[in-house]
Amino acid sequence: xxxxxxxxxxxxxxxxxxxxxxxxxxxxxxxxxxxxxxxxxxxxxxxxxxxxxxxxxxxxxxxxxxxxxxxxxxxxxxxxxxxxxxxxxxxxxxxxxxxxxxxxxxxxxxxxxxxxxxxxxxxxxxxxxxxxxxxxxxxxxxxxxxxxxxxxxxxxxxxxxxxxxxxxxxxxxxxxxxxxxxxxxxxxxxxxxxxxxxxxxxxxxxxxxxxxxxxxxxxxxxxxxxxxxxxxxxxxxxxxxxxxxxxxxxxxxxxxxxxxxxxxxxxxxxxxxxxxxxxxxxxxxxxxxxxxxxxxxxxxxxxxxxxxxxxxxxxxxxxxxxxxxxxxxxxxxxxxxxx
Amino acid sequence: xxxxxxxxxxxxxxxxxxxxxxxxxxxxxxxxxxxxxxxxxxxxxxxxxxxxxxxxxxxxxxxxxxxxxxxxxxxxxxxxxxxxxxxxxxxxxxxxxxxxxxxxxxxxxxxxxxxxxxxxxxxxxxxxxxxxxxxxxxxxxxxxxxxxxxxxxxxxxxxxxxxxxxxxxxxxxxxxxxxxxxxxxxxxxxxxxxxxxxxxxxxxxxxxxxxxxxxxxxxxxxxxxxxxxxxxxxxxxxxxxxxxxxxxxxxxxxxxxxxxxxxxxxxxxxxxxxxxxxxxxxxxxxxxxxxxxxxxxxxxxxxxxxxxxxxxxxxxxxxxxxxxxxxxxxxxxxxxxxxxxxxxxxxxxxxxxxxxxxxxxxxxxxxxxxxxxxxxxxxxxxxxxxxxxxxxxxxxxxxxxxx
Numbered sequence: 001x002x003x004x005x006x007x008x009x010x011x012x013x014x015x016x017x018x019x020x021x022x023x024x025x026x027x028x029x030x031x032x033x034x035x036x037x038x039x040x041x042x043x044x045x046x047x048x049x050x051x052x053x054x055x056x057x058x059x060x061x062x063x064x065x066x067x068x069x070x071x072x073x074x075x076x077x078x079x080x081x082x083x084x085x086x087x088x089x090x091x092x093x094x095x096x097x098x099x100x101x102x103x104x105x106x107x108x109x110x111x112x113x114x115x116x117x118x119x120x121x122x123x124x125x126x127x128x129x130x131x132x133x134x135x136x137x138x139x140x141x142x143x144x145x146x147x148x149x150x151x152x153x154x155x156x157x158x159x160x161x162x163x164x165x166x167x168x169x170x171x172x173x174x175x176x177x178x179x180x181x182x183x184x185x186x187x188x189x190x191x192x193x194x195x196x197x198x199x200x201x202x203x204x205x206x207x208x209x210x211x212x213x214x215x216x217x218x219x220x221x222x223x224x225x226x227x228x229x230x231x232x233x234x235x236x237x238x239x240x241x242x243x244x245x246x247x248x249x250x251x252x253x254x255x256x257x258x259x260x261x262x263x264x265x266x267x268x269x270x271x272x273x274x275x276x277x278x279x280x281x282x283x284x285x286x287x288x289x290x291x292x293x294x295x296x297x298x299x300x301x302x303x304x305x306x307x308x309x310x311x312x313x314x315x316x317x318x319x320x321x322x323x324x325x326x327x328x329x330x331x332x333x334x335x336x337x338x339x
Numbered sequence: 340x341x342x343x344x345x346x347x348x349x350x351x352x353x354x355x356x357x358x359x360x361x362x363x364x365x366x367x368x369x370x371x372x373x374x375x376x377x378x379x380x381x382x383x384x385x386x387x388x389x390x391x392x393x394x395x396x397x398x399x400x401x402x403x404x405x406x407x408x409x410x411x412x413x414x415x416x417x418x419x420x421x422x423x424x425x426x427x428x429x430x431x432x433x434x435x436x437x438x439x440x441x442x443x444x445x446x447x448x449x450x451x452x453x454x455x456x457x458x459x460x461x462x463x464x465x466x467x468x469x470x471x472x473x474x475x476x477x478x479x480x481x482x483x484x485x486x487x488x489x490x491x492x493x494x495x496x497x498x499x500x501x502x503x504x505x506x507x508x509x510x511x512x513x514x515x516x517x518x519x520x521x522x523x524x525x526x527x528x529x530x531x532x533x534x535x536x537x538x539x540x541x542x543x544x545x546x547x548x549x550x551x552x553x554x555x556x557x558x559x560x561x562x563x564x565x566x567x568x569x570x571x572x573x574x575x576x577x578x579x580x581x582x583x584x585x586x587x588x589x590x591x592x593x594x595x596x597x598x599x600x601x602x603x604x605x606x607x608x609x610x611x612x613x614x615x616x617x618x619x620x621x622x623x624x625x626x627x628x629x630x631x632x633x634x635x636x637x638x639x640x641x642x643x644x645x646x647x648x649x650x651x652x653x654x655x656x657x658x659x660x661x662x663x664x665x666x667x668x669x670x671x672x673x674x675x676x677x678x679x680x681x682x683x684x685x686x687x688x689x690x691x692x693x694x695x696x697x698x699x700x701x702x703x704x705x706x707x708x709x710x711x712x713x714x715x716x717x718x719x720x721x722x723x724x725x726x727x728x729x730x731x732x733x734x735x736x737x738x739x740x741x742x
Contacts, residue, residue: 045481144363148723215475216547224371224473224727304547305474308724309384311550 021106021255021283026098029291030247031063037298038062044302070240078142078233085140090234090242093133097248100126104255105180106286107265107279118178124168127252130245131157131211134220134230137242141233149229152309153220159316160210166324167203170331171260180256184264192263196334199327201261205297206320208257210312212250214297216304217312250297254290262289360387363723367395371473371727374737377714384722391714397741404701409435410508410665412701417503420705420739422465424503425458425494426681430703432507433588433677434688438670439509441641446634447511450497451589453627454506455679456620457494460531461487462682463571463613463620466734470610471542473731474551479542486534489527496520508665511637515657521628528621535614543614552606556717556729559604566712570684572733575612576604582680593630596623606732613734669694681706683734707740 016022035050039058042049050059077086103116103123116122131153138150174196175183187193194201210217221229228234231242258264265282307315361381366372376392400419404412416431417424429451436443443451464483471479491501496517498504506513542548558568563576573580581598583591599615601608635642637659644662645653652660672694679686684706691700713733718726 041477045478046485047481144361148361218475219724222475222724222727224475224731225724227369302478303541304545305471305476305479305551307547308551308722310722 016110016279017102020280021104021287022101023098025287026101026248026251029251029287029294030244031067032060033247033250033291033294033298034063035060036295037301040295040299041302067240070237073236075236075238080142081233082140082142085136086233087238089133089136089140090231090238090245093130093137094241094245094248096126096129096133097245097252100130100252101255104252104259106255106259106283108181108185108282110181110279110283116179117182119180120168120172120178120183123180123252123256124165127249128161130249137234138230141230143233145226145228145232146230149220149226149232153230155309155313156210156217156219156316159313160207160320163203163316163320163324164207164211166321166328167200167207168256168260170197170200170324170327173328173331173335176335180259180264184259184266187263188266188269192266193261197327197330199323199330201257203320203324203327204253204257204261206323208250208253208293209297209300210316212246212253212297214250215301216307218306219309219312222306250294251290254293254297255286257293258286258289262293365726366392371730373730373735374741377726377730379723379726381723384724386718386721386723386726389714389718389726391711393711393737394741396738398738400742401701401703405698408666408696409668409670409698410661412698413505413508414503416703417505419742420681420736421502422736423458423462423682423739425454425506426679426686427705428505428507429455429589430677430679430681430686430688432509433679434675434690435509435668435670437675437677438673438690438692439640439668440671441510441638443511443638444635445590445632446515447636447638448590449627449631450512450516450636451507452591452594453624453631454494454497454504454512455589456623456627457490457497459682460617460620461490461494463617463734464490466683466731467538467542467610467613469734470731473727474548476542476545476548479538482534482538482541486531489530493520493524493527496523508637508641508659508661509668510641511635511659513659515636516631524624524628528624531617531621535617538614543610548610549607551728552610552732554603555606555721555725556609556713556732557603557605558713558717562716563604566716567709568684568712569706569709570680570682571612571616572609572684572710572713574598575601575608577602582678582685586678588677588679590627594623594626596626606728609732609734667696669696683707683736683739684709703742705739705742707736708742710735711740 018024039049050062053059053065054061077083100123103119103126105119134153135150138146138153141147171183171193172178174193175186177183177186183193190196208214213220220226221231226232231239234242265285268282268285359382363379363381364376365379366376367374374396376395378390378392379386380388398419400415403415407415412431413428416427420427464487468480468483471477471483494504495501497520498506498514558566558572558576560577563573563578568576577600579598579600582588583596584598596619599612599619601612636657637653641659641662641664642653644664645660646662649660649662652658670692672692674689674691676687676689678688686706687704689700689702690698693699710733713729713735718729721729
C-alpha cells in the first residue's frame with residue numbers, strides 16, 4: 001500500500017470517528033435527546049420545559065448552553081480525594097463509552113481501522129468496561145454518598161451484566177455470527193430479530209434502562225437519598241461529562257438494539273460499496289431507529305418513580321436472568337427446528 | 340425483607356459506637372432532608388438508628404406572639420404552617436374567642452369550614468407532591484403542585500390572599516362569599532374529581548409505588564396511640580379519631596362526612612388516606628355551599644364596635660373592616676385551649692391571659708412535631724432508600740414542627 005492511499009484511509013477513518021457516526025453525531029443526538037426528554041416530561045407534567053434559550057426552536061439549544069456553562073465553571077477538587085482517579089475517571093468513562101462506537105457499524109461497508117468479524121464481542125467488551133470507572137469515581141470522591149452510589153452501581157452491574165450478555169448471545173446463536181453486518185444481512189433476508197426472539201429484545205430493553213440509569217432504575221443517583229450519587233463532589237466540565245456519559249451509553253445500546261433486533265438499515269437493502277449508499281443512507285436509518293428507541297426509554301421518566309436497590313437486584317437475579325436464559329433456549333430451539 | 344430484624348424495643352440496646360456502622364448526616368442542606376438533619380446509622384444498607392435533629396427553622400412564634408397585641412399573632416402563626424395557614428389561624432382564633440366569650444354567627448361558622456376544607460385539599464396535595472418527588476416521580480410532584488392552584492385561586496377569590504389569608508378573625512370572618520363563587524367552586528371540584536382518577540392511574544396504582552410503599556414504615560394501631568401521632572397518619576394506622584368529629588368546631592357538627600381509616604398503617608395506607616380525605620373534603624365543600632345559611636358574618640359584639648363608615652362598607656361590600664377594638668383587645672384573665680384538625684393532624688392551642696394587651700403565655704403544638712416519633716421508631720430495620728419513603732408518607736413539614 002502506498003503512502004497516499006494510507007493517508008486517505010486514515011482520514012476516512014478519522015471522519016467516521018469524528019463526524020458520522022462518531023463524536024459530532026453523538027453530540028447532536030445527546031443534545032436533542034436531553035431536550036426531548038425534558039420536553040416530553042414537561043408536556044406530561046403541564047409545564048413548558050426548556051424555553052428561553054433559543055426560543056424560536058423551543059429551547060432546543062438549552063443543553064448546549066448548559067455544556068458551555070459547565071465548561072466555564074470553576075473546577076473544584078476536594079482536598080481528601082484521590083486526585084488522579086478523581087480527574088481521570090469521568091474522562092475515561094466517557095472515552096470508553098465513545099470508543100465502543102468504533103465497533104458498532106451503521107452501514108454495510110463500515111469499518112474503522114480494521115475490518116473485523118468480531119465486532120459484537122469487541123463492542124460488548126468496551127461497553128462493559130465503562131461501569132468500572134463509575135465505581136472508581138465513587139471511590140475517589142471520598143464522600144459517603146458517592147461511596148454508597150458506587151456500591152449500588154456495583155451491585156446492579158453484577159446483577160444485570162449476565163442477562164445483557166445472554167440476550168446478545170441468544171441473537172448470536174440465531175444469526176450464527178459475531179459480526180453486526182452479517183447479523184443485519186441475516187435479518188434482511190429473513191425476519192427482524194425482535195420477531196425471531198422477543199424475549200431477548202425485552203431483556204435487552206430492561207438492561208438498557210438499568211445500565212443507563214433511566215427510571216425506574218435511577219438508583220445510583222437517587223437524589224432524595226444520595227444527593228447526586230456518584231457525582232456529588234464533582235463540578236464544572238467533569239460533572240457535565242459525567243452527566244453526558246449515560247446518554248452516550250444509551251446511544252450505544254440503542255444502536256446495538258436497532259442493529260440486532262430492528263433489522264439495522266432495513267428497508268434500505270441496496271448493496272453498493274460507496275460512502276453514500278454504503279454508510280450515510282443506511283447510517284441515517286439506523287440512527288433514526290436508535291433515536292426512536294431512546295425517545296421511548298426517556299419517556300419512562302414521566303411515568304415511574306424509582307425502585308429500591310434490593311428490589312432491583314432481586315429482579316435482576318430472578319425475572320431478568322430467567323428471561324434471558326429462556327431467550328437463549330428459544331434461540332437454540334429455533335436454530336434446531338427452523339434451519 | 341432484611342436479614343437482620345431490628346425491633347423498636349431493641350432501639351435503646353443497640354450500641355452505635357465504634358466503626359461498625361456508617362454514620363450518614365442527611366441534611367440540613369440535602370435534597371431529601373428538608374429543613375432538618377437526620378443522623379442515620381447504617382449497618383450495610385439497613386438503618387440501625389435515626390436521630391432527627393430539628394430546630395433549624397425555629398422562628399420563636401410563641402415568644403413573638405407574647406410581645407404583640409392579640410390580633411397580631413394571626414399572621415405569625417400562619418407563617419409557621421405555610422401549606423396549611425387557615426387551620427393555624429382558625430385554632431388561634433377559636434382560643435381567643437373562648438377567652439373573649441364570643442360566639443360567631445352560623446354563616447361565619449360555615450365560611451370557616453369552607454375555607455378550612457379548601458385549605459385541607461391544598462395541604463394534602465402538597466404532601467402528595469412532596470412524597471412524589473421523594474420517590475423520584477417528578478410527574479406527581481408537578482401535578483400536585485399544579486392542581487393546588489385552582490384551590491388557591493378559590494381561596495384568593497374568597498379571602499383576597501392566596502396562601503396567608505388571615506381570613507378568620509375573632510367573632511367571624513373578614514369577607515362574605517363573593518358573587519359567582521359557587522359556580523367557580525363547582526368547576527374546580529369537578530376538575531379535581533377528574534384529576535383524582537389520573538392520580539390513581541399514574542401514582543396510586545403504579546406498580547413501582549406499590550412495591551416501594553406497601554409494608555414499608557408500618558406503625559401498628561397500639562404503637563400509634565402510644566407514640567401520640569396525629570392526623571391522617573393516626574387514621575392510617577386504623578384509629579378512628581378526628582377532631583372534627585370528636586370535638587366539633589366551626590360548622591362541622593352540622594355537616595355530614597365520614598372519617599376514612601385504614602388497616603395496615605404502612606406508607607401506602609398513609610398515601611391512600613390522603614386521597615380519601617381529599618374526596619371527603621370535596622363532598623364537604625359541596626355540602627357547605629348548598630347548606631350555608633344567610634345572615635351576618637361577624638358576631639354582634641364586634642359589629643357593634645364598627646363605626647358608621649365601616650358599617651356602610653359592611654352593608655355594601657360585605658367586608659369587615661377592623662374596628663379599633665381589634666387592636667385594643669384585652670381578653671379577661673383566664674386560660675383557654677382549642678383543638679383543630681389541620682391537614683397534617685391536630686393543632687393544640689393553649690393561651691393564658693392576664694387581662695393585658697398581650698397574651699401572658701402563648702403555647703401551641705403543631706401536628707408535624709407530634710409526628711416526629713416516626714423517624715426514630717418506624718425507620719429502624721428498613722433500608723436507606725426507605726427513609727425518603729417514610730419521610731414523604733408522613734407528610735412531615737419541618738418549619739411547622741419547629742414553630
